[in-house]
Amino acid sequence: KGAAAGSTDKTAVMPGVKKIIAVASGKGGVGKSTVATNLACALDRQLRYQSDYKGVGILDCDIYGPSVPLMMGIGSRPEIEDEKIIPPKNYGIKVMSMALLIDESSPVVWRGPMINNAISQFAKHVAWGELDVLVVDLPPGTGDAQLSLVQTLPVDGALIVTTPQAVAVNVARRGAMMFEKVNVPIIGVCENMSYLDAGEGRRVHIFGEGGGQWTAEALGAPLLGQIPLDSEIREGGDRGVPISIAYPDSPAAKVFQTMAETI
Numbered sequence: 308k309g310a311a312a313g314s315t316d317k318t319a320v321m322p323g324v325k326k327i328i329a330v331a332s333g334k335g336g337v338g339k340s341t342v343a344t345n346l347a348c349a350l351d352r353q354l355r356y357q358s359d360y361k362g363v364g365i366l367d368c369d370i371y372g373p374s375v376p377l378m379m380g381i382g383s384r385p386e387i388e389d390e391k392i393i394p395p396k397n398y399g400i401k402v403m404s405m406a407l408l409i410d411e412s413s414p415v416v417w418r419g420p421m422i423n424n425a426i427s428q429f430a431k432h433v434a435w436g437e438l439d440v441l442v443v444d445l446p447p448g449t450g451d452a453q454l455s456l457v458q459t460l461p462v463d464g465a466l467i468v469t470t471p472q473a474v475a476v477n478v479a480r481r482g483a484m485m486f487e488k489v490n491v492p493i494i495g496v497c498e499n500m501s502y503l504d505a506g507e508g509r510r511v512h513i514f515g516e517g518g519g520q521w522t523a524e525a526l527g528a529p530l531l532g533q534i535p536l537d538s539e540i541r542e543g544g545d546r547g548v549p550i551s552i553a554y555p556d557s558p559a560a561k562v563f564q565t566m567a568e569t570i
C-alpha cells in the first residue's frame with residue numbers, strides 16, 4: 308500500500324521507516340505543528356502495546372518556524388555517531404529538527420532550493436532506526452518547496468490541517484493539487500481551533516464554522532477530527548508536554564487518538 312506514492316525509493320532514504328505521514332497546511336499559524344506532535348504521541352500510544360512495535364518519529368521540516376522540539380520538550384543537541392545524527396527522544400518518540408542543529412541566535416533566511424537540498428541531505432543522515440510511522444511537519448504553504456519535500460522524503464499520505472474559516476478552503480485546495488501532482492494520497496483533514504467549549508455543552512465558534520467540512524469535501528477526503536480551541540493545548544505546546552501526554556483523557560486528546568486509529 309502506498310508504494311506508488313512520491314517518486315523516491317523509500318528504502319534508499321529511510322530504510323527502516325514503514326510509513327511516512329506528512330502534516331501540511333495552506334498557511335502558518337493554523338496549528339500544524341500542534342497537530343503533528345499530538346498525532347505522533349497518539350500514534351505511539353496506539354502502537355506501543357502491539358507485539359511488533361518499532362516506534363514513532365517526528366521530523367520537523369518547518370524551518371521557518373521550527374516549533375516541534377519546543378513542543379516535544381527536547382532541549383538537548385543530538386549526538387553524532389558514525390556520521391549519523393541520533394534523534395533525541397522524549398515520551399518515547401524520536402524527534403529531529405533542523406532547529407536542533409542550528410544556532411538559535413542566527414536566523415535562517417533560506418530560499419526554496421536550498422531548503423530542499425538541506426532537508427534531503429539532512430534526512431538521509433538521521434539514524435531513525437526502525438519506525439512504524441514517521442510524522443513529517445511540512446513548512447506551511449503549498450509551493451515548490453513543499454512539493455519537492457514530499458517527493459524527496461517519500462511521503463505515503465498527507466494530513467491537511469485547516470481552521471473553520473471559509474478562506475482556508477481555497478488554500479487547502481491548492482495543497483490538494485500539489486499532492487495530486489506527486490501522487491500522494493490525502494488521508495484526511497483535521498480542523499483545528501474548531502470551537503471553544505463554553506461549558507454545559509455550549510460551543511462558541513470563534514473562527515466560524517464549516518472550514519474543515521468544506522475542505523474535506525473539496526479534497527474528496529474525510530474530515531478526521533475537530534480539535535477545540537483550548538488553553539491547555541497552547542500551554543502544553545509551550546511547556547513541551549503535548550496535551551495527548553499531559554491529559555490523555557481530555558476531549559482534544561481523544562480526538563487525536565481517534566485520528567491516530569484511522570491513520
Ligand code: ADP
Pocket residue numbers: 332334335336337338339340341342372374447499500501534535536537538540541542544545
Ligand atoms: P503552525 O504549525 O500551523 O504554525 P502551531 O502549531 O505552531 O501552528 O500553533 C500556533 C499557536 O497556536 C501555538 O502557540 C499553539 O500552541 C497554538 N494552538 C494551536 N492549536 C491550538 C488549539 N487548538 N487551542 C489553543 N491553542 C492552539
